[in-house]
Amino acid sequence: MDDCIFCRIARGEIPSAKVYEDEHVLAFKDINPLAPVHVVVIPKQHVASLNELDALPADTQLALLRACREVARLTGIADSGYRIASNCGADASQSVQHLHIHVLGGGKLSVSMA
């Protein structure tokens, strides 16, 4: 998508602090971190949200989850603990309409999931 901010990051048109990349996905630091470690994992192919997961090839679907695990390892939070979350739609206040998974950690996280 031409004007999608995460597509533009995936194409390198907007700079980002890359944490992990493979042929399917890109992970970069969130510009407005909500935890000491806050990384966003995206598929390079545009889909709007988790609702459209089936539009992605199966290997990309798997790569998303594996990339979250890899981000946790690379940022040193695999053992201390972390949370992954994907906001989908209006009630979740999804602000970027390109599927992404937040990886949060590096300190005690709020117990609330809502």
Ligand code: 5GP
């Ligand atoms: P959402 O609210 O849609 O779940 O999450 C979108 C996230 O993308 C937010 O946490 C926001 O800080 C992050 N974000 C938005 N624009 C940019 C950007 O240009 N660069 C980076 N690194 N993060 C961004």
Ligand code: ZN
């Ligand atoms: Zn996009």
